Amino acid sequence: MKAWLCRAFTTIEDLTFEDVPDPEAAPGQVVVAVKAASLNFPDALIVQGKYQVKPPLPFVPGSEFAGVVEAVGDGVDHVKPGDRVICLAGTGGFAERAAVPARNVVPLPGPIPFEQAAAFVFTYGTSLWALRNVGELQANETVLILGAAGGVGTAAIQIAKAMGARVIAAASNAEKLALCARLGADHTVDYSADGWRDEVHALVGKPGLDMVYDAVGGSYSEPALRALGWHGRFLVVGFAAGEIPKIPLNLALLKERRILGVYWGDSMMRHPEAHAANMKQLAEWFAQGQVAPAITRRYRFEEVRDALADMAARRVLGKVVVQIAPEEASERPRA
Numbered sequence: 001m002k003a004w005l006c007r008a009f010t011t012i013e014d015l016t017f018e019d020v021p022d023p024e025a026a027p028g029q030v031v032v033a034v035k036a037a038s039l040n041f042p043d044a045l046i047v048q049g050k051y052q053v054k055p056p057l058p059f060v061p062g063s064e065f066a067g068v069v070e071a072v073g074d075g076v077d078h079v080k081p082g083d084r085v086i087c088l089a090g091t092g093g094f095a096e097r098a099a100v101p102a103r104n105v106v107p108l109p110g111p112i113p114f115e116q117a118a119a120f121v122f123t124y125g126t127s128l129w130a131l132r133n134v135g136e137l138q139a140n141e142t143v144l145i146l147g148a149a150g151g152v153g154t155a156a157i158q159i160a161k162a163m164g165a166r167v168i169a170a171a172s173n174a175e176k177l178a179l180c181a182r183l184g185a186d187h188t189v190d191y192s193a194d195g196w197r198d199e200v201h202a203l204v205g206k207p208g209l210d211m212v213y214d215a216v217g218g219s220y221s222e223p224a225l226r227a228l229g230w231h232g233r234f235l236v237v238g239f240a241a242g243e244i245p246k247i248p249l250n251l252a253l254l255k256e257r258r259i260l261g262v263y264w265g266d267s268m269m270r271h272p273e274a275h276a277a278n279m280k281q282l283a284e285w286f287a288q289g290q291v292a293p294a295i296t297r298r299y300r301f302e303e304v305r306d307a308l309a310d311m312a313a314r315r316v317l318g319k320v321v322v323q324i325a326p327e328e329a330s331e332r333p334r335a
Contacts, residue, residue: 003095004304007058009049012308015061023099025073030105032085034324037065037093038119038293040151041240044312046091055091061308062093065324066108066117076102084108086117088125093118094304096324109283119151119293119319120282126237126264127155128278130213131163133267134260135233139164141210144200144224147240148185149176152215154318157183158291160213168203170196170220179317183294197223208232208255221245230255237262240314294318301325 003020025031040063045051047061069083079085079102086106092098108117131137143160147153148169160167161184169180170191177188189199200209208229214221218241225234225247234257252259268275285291296318299307303322310316 001096002301003060004062005058006047006061009047009054009057012044012047012305012312015047015305015308017302017304020095023097025071025076025099027074028076028102029073029099030069030076030079030085030102031071032065032067032087032098032100032105033070034065034067034093034096034098035114036067036118037062037322037324038122038151039307039311039316039320039322040064040122041238041311044308047308048312053090059091060093060095060098061091062095062304062322063090064088064118064122065093065098066114067098067324069105070097072102078102079105079107084114084117086121088121094301094322094324106279109279109286112286115295115298115321115323116293119295119321120286121279123151123155123293123319124159124282124291125268125275125278126152126262127159127213128282129264129267129275130235130237130262131156131159131165131211132278133271133274134262135211135213135235137163137165137211140166142166142168142204143211143213144168144170144189144209144227145185145213145215146170146191146220146224147214147216147238148180148188149317150215150240150314151319152237153213154179154183154294155291156213156215157185159285162285162290165211168200168209170200170224176317179294179296191220197227200224200227204229211235213237216241217245218243219245222247222251225251225257225259228255228257232257234259235262236260295321297321298323 089104149171169185170189172192212224215237217239297320
């Protein structure tokens with residue numbers, strides 16, 4: 001089979017497209033024929049050795065994908081060959097087949113196309129965990145989303161609106177802000193412009209923001225934190241800008257603001273019941289049309305390197321997917 005391999009933690013350009021043996025299902029594993037894989041910002045970091053998790057070399061990158069079960073190992077009983085599934089495995093997605101731990105394989109809920117399914121769990125799971133479980137967002141509160149046009153940002157817009165919140169979406173250009181508005185943001189702010197914090201203050205007035213969802217970091221974090229009101233919550237989701245900000249802690253003392261870290265991957269393992277409840281909620285919202293991945297571009301299997309480079313350079317909007325084996329009409333279940 002064909003697969004992309006990372007043989008050293010160097011650059012995205014050093015990934016190789018190779019013929020490798022087909023995987024077999026060991027006990028507790030599932031072999032999945034991959035149909036589509038999505039890109040998440042950590043995918044671009046992992047292959048460069050810049051992420052907190054470093055898989056053993058060599059490995060196939062691609063953390064999130066969807067496909068059809070081909071085989072199951074001993075001890076696996078929640079899926080069977082022929083089942084349509086979503087996989088959040090950390091690695092393995094940029095290949096024609098992947099052997100995945102059974103605990104990382106979830107039956108695809110309803111007639112969701114593979115591309116949508118592949119782009120769903122990571123970003124929507126992260127954003128719902130951040131907003132509901134960590135930040136305890138309430139209806140009618142106001143949340144500022146930094147990096148709102150990215151994968152987790154577009155998910156956060158839709159989830160916050162589904163929860164009844166008022167959303168201010170911040171991004172770096174008019175095209176990105178237009179996408180945020182289409183997804184339901186109440187207001188948009190260009191944080192590449194001088195005085196963007198003043199614009200936020202004008203929108204919220206003296207009470208300030210209730211919450212900041214920060215997936216960007218860098219120079220944007222401190223002005224956003226300063227815009228929080230009394231008991232405001234600042235969610236640390238990621239650092240897409242490439243710089244981890246150094247925040248003066250007196251800003252937390254003032255107005256008793258709270259700075260809260262969001263590490264969904266670890267939390268999912270520590271709190272499986274809460275994760276299952278969130279997945280059920282997301283499936284219901286998807287069925288109701290309240291949330292859906294904003295897929296803005298599709299890459300061919302041979303273009304994985306280009307896709308990762310675009311992700312690393314923040315040239316993508318919403319979610320992008322790699323078409324490993326495009327879905328045929330005969331594979332789509334009826335609603």
